[in-house]
Amino acid sequence: MERCTIIKAQQLRNFESLSKMALDRVLETSESLFVSKGAIIFKENQLLNKLYCIKEGACKFSTFDNLGREHILRFLGKGDIMGKRSIISNKGANVTATALTETVLCCFDKSEIQYNLKTNTDFCNDLLHAFIEDANAVDKTRTIYCANKGIKQRLAQLLLYLAEKFGQDPSGKLMIRLKREDMASVLGTSQEYIINLLTHFKNKGFLQVNRSEIVLNSKEELRELI
Amino acid sequence: MERCTIIKAQQLRNFESLSKMALDRVLETSESLFVSKGAIIFKENQLLNKLYCIKEGACKFSTFDNLGREHILRFLGKGDIMGKRSIISNKGANVTATALTETVLCCFDKSEIQYNLKTNTDFCNDLLHAFIEDANAVDKTRTIYCANKGIKQRLAQLLLYLAEKFGQDPSGKLMIRLKREDMASVLGTSQEYIINLLTHFKNKGFLQVNRSEIVLNSKEELRELI
DNA sequence: GAAAAAATATGATAAATATCAGTTTTTAAG
DNA sequence: CTTAAAAACTGATATTTATCATATTTTTTC
Numbered sequence: 001m002e003r004c005t006i007i008k009a010q011q012l013r014n015f016e017s018l019s020k021m022a023l024d025r026v027l028e029t030s031e032s033l034f035v036s037k038g039a040i041i042f043k044e045n046q047l048l049n050k051l052y053c054i055k056e057g058a059c060k061f062s063t064f065d066n067l068g069r070e071h072i073l074r075f076l077g078k079g080d081i082m083g084k085r086s087i088i089s090n091k092g093a094n095v096t097a098t099a100l101t102e103t104v105l106c107c108f109d110k111s112e113i114q115y116n117l118k119t120n121t122d123f124c125n126d127l128l129h130a131f132i133e134d135a136n137a138v139d140k141t142r143t144i145y146c147a148n149k150g151i152k153q154r155l156a157q158l159l160l161y162l163a164e165k166f167g168q169d170p171s172g173k174l175m176i177r178l179k180r181e182d183m184a185s186v187l188g189t190s191q192e193y194i195i196n197l198l199t200h201f202k203n204k205g206f207l208q209v210n211r212s213e214i215v216l217n218s219k220e221e222l223r224e225l226i
Numbered sequence: 227m228e229r230c231t232i233i234k235a236q237q238l239r240n241f242e243s244l245s246k247m248a249l250d251r252v253l254e255t256s257e258s259l260f261v262s263k264g265a266i267i268f269k270e271n272q273l274l275n276k277l278y279c280i281k282e283g284a285c286k287f288s289t290f291d292n293l294g295r296e297h298i299l300r301f302l303g304k305g306d307i308m309g310k311r312s313i314i315s316n317k318g319a320n321v322t323a324t325a326l327t328e329t330v331l332c333c334f335d336k337s338e339i340q341y342n343l344k345t346n347t348d349f350c351n352d353l354l355h356a357f358i359e360d361a362n363a364v365d366k367t368r369t370i371y372c373a374n375k376g377i378k379q380r381l382a383q384l385l386l387y388l389a390e391k392f393g394q395d396p397s398g399k400l401m402i403r404l405k406r407e408d409m410a411s412v413l414g415t416s417q418e419y420i421i422n423l424l425t426h427f428k429n430k431g432f433l434q435v436n437r438s439e440i441v442l443n444s445k446e447e448l449r450e451l452i
Numbered sequence: 453g454a455a456a457a458a459a460t461a462t463g464a465t466a467a468a469t470a471t472c473a474g475t476t477t478t479t480a481a482g
Numbered sequence: 483c484t485t486a487a488a489a490a491c492t493g494a495t496a497t498t499t500a501t502c503a504t505a506t507t508t509t510t511t512c
Contacts, residue, residue: 063369073368085358088351094365117351124350125314125343131357132311138364139320142299143289149414150470150498180460188375190500195461211460211508376468376500406490416470421491437478437490458509463502470497477490482483 033105041099042083045092050107052082057103058166058176061095062185072185074141075100075176077166081130087113088127100176144186154187155197156222159207163216177212259331267325268309271318276333278308283329284392284402287321288411298411300367301326301402303392307356313339314353326402370413380413381423382448385433389442403438 032055035041042048044063059076073095076082086093087110116123144157159174166176180198184191198214201207206222208215216222258281261267268274270289285302299321302308312319313336342349370383385400392402406424410417424440427433432448434441442448 063365065369071369073365085361088354089358094362117354118347121344121347121350124347124354128314128343128350128353128357131354131361132315134361135311135357135364136320138361139289139299143291143297152498179458191459192461192501193499196463196499199461378468417489418471418491419469422469422493425491454512456509456511458507460507461505463504465501467498467500469499471495473492473494475491477488479486479488481486 030106030108033107035099035103035105037099037101037103039099041097041103041105042086042093044094044096046086047090047092048083048086049110050083051087051110051113052097053106053108054078054080054082055104055106058100059103060098060100060182062098063095070185071188072182074137075162075165084127084130084134088117100178100182151187151189151193152197152200153225155183155194156201156206156225158183158186159214159216160219160222163219168216171215172217173213173215177214179212256332256334259333261325261329261331263325263327263329265325267323267329267331268312268319270320270322272312273316273318274309274312275336276309277313277336277339278323279332279334280304280306280308281330281332284326285329286324286326286408288324289321296411297414298408300363301388301391310353310356310360314343326404326408377413377415377419378423378426379451381409381420382427382432382451384409384412385440385442386445386448389445394442397441398443399439399441403440405438 033052035057041052041059054076056078059080059082060072061074061076061082062070062072064070076097082097082105083093085091117127141161144154144161162174162176162178166174168174180194181191184194187194198207198209201222202209204221206216206218208217259278261283267278267285280302282304285306285308286298287300287302287308288296288298290296302323308323309319311317343353367387370380370387388400388402388404392400394400406420407417410420413420424433424435427448428435430447432442432444434443
């Protein structure tokens with residue numbers, strides 16, 4: 001297993017939350033974990049014994065209703081931390097975490113995290129900032145759903161969000177490739193309707209669609225819908 | 227101003243997050259603030275200099291879109307803490323906080339909070355747990371919107387949530403009284419449609435409606451809709 | 453490389469929701 | 483107490499969204 005140094009983790013992005021995590025004991029116990037596309041990292045209600053930081057790749061948080069239907073709550077990328085709540089509160093995870101792509105995780109031992117929580121205010125502050133980032137991200141994605149607009153507008157907003165969160169290549173292609181069903185799950189609609197709307201956007205010239213590849217031609221026109 | 231002792235604050239509810247906040251200096255600077263119904267406690271982007279804990283009453287967090295329409299993000303009640311993110315990160319508030327009823331707040335000085343963040347891991351852990359509670363509440367309310375169900379089902383779920391969060395009197399009447407417009411803002415729909423749905427529920431016998439008073443007759447039947 | 457499974461696609465119809473125009477009731481202000 | 487403003491209400495119509503049946507393409511599996 002490759003060692004995941006905190007320094008490396010810090011380089012993942014300019015993320016305050018890891019800036020002071022350079023504690024020897026945490027470092028000693030961190031290790032990399034390679035996860036294949038579609039694999040479940042942890043399940044709702046599962047008591048975690050690792051805190052995960054995404055070094056490379058993308059994941060989703062989701063929950064399942066009593067009919068077994070999946071509802072995607074959030075997308076996570078490089079530098080995002082997963083499992084905080086379970087590790088700190090010693091309770092089962094609130095969500096199911098699944099890899100959307102080949103993913104490399106940096107894993108920290110629960111016991112080391114808990115030791116530092118008790119003894120190191122810098123470390124605590126780092127985690128507090130991670131929670132603040134989380135809450136900000138939730139607020140941001142929240143505007144996708146809660147604004148009282150139609151699903152057409154929400155899809156436009158979701159595509160713009162994905163472009164911002166995961167980036168685009170020089171041609172404008174979204175770096176993240178989601179299934180239609182996943183988009184539907186985020187927006188709380190059917191996969192057929194997503195397809196209809198994507199076709200509608202394509203006909204309007206806002207974007208190009210080729211299976212799971214989506215190229216945004218005009219972010220402006222998508223924004224104007226909103 | 228009445229002194230708000232931490233002990234009192236703790237009694238507000240069985241809330242871990244305040245259990246160890248018994249720090250003399252914080253205590254010294256805490257004071258009560260009385261807020262009338264409809265008053266704004268703080269606005270989005272405003273840099274806060276107090277951390278607020280609700281002693282009595284109910285509040286809402288909301289945000290406004292570029293057309294000026296309000297979107298309610300969350301409801302807050304007894305024991306809930308407001309303003310954490312701004313106080314810790316020294317940035318503007320992410321939401322606008324408004325009193326839904328006559329409200330009594332316990333206010334803590336920013337400088338004292340920040341001093342304790344730097345020196346006291348117990349205090350940090352308390353705030354971490356407050357963030358965890360927040361995130362759990364968000365997840366819970368989230369199921370109201372993101373589950374791919376119709377607005378009828380979402381309204382049923384919202385009513386059940388309000389009953390759980392703010393309680394009911396012996397007759398089943400919701401202790402919190404919301405405007406139709408506020409319910410519409412939470413669910414992202416129009417106030418007229420909320421009214422139509424409430425009438426529909428009334429005709430079905432699930433509840434009684436008398437202006438802003440709502441009596442839930444059959445929580446079971448509401449649950450079955452979901 | 454063939455068969456099976458999964459994902460994408462299409463369009464018609466049914467159902468849900470938005471919007472509008474107008475009325476009544478309640479609350480607030482003077 | 484009166485008037486103005488806000489909130490609650492109603493129902494008809496237009497629009498959006500869900501659902502279904504079916505077809506095609508891609509990916510997976512053996």
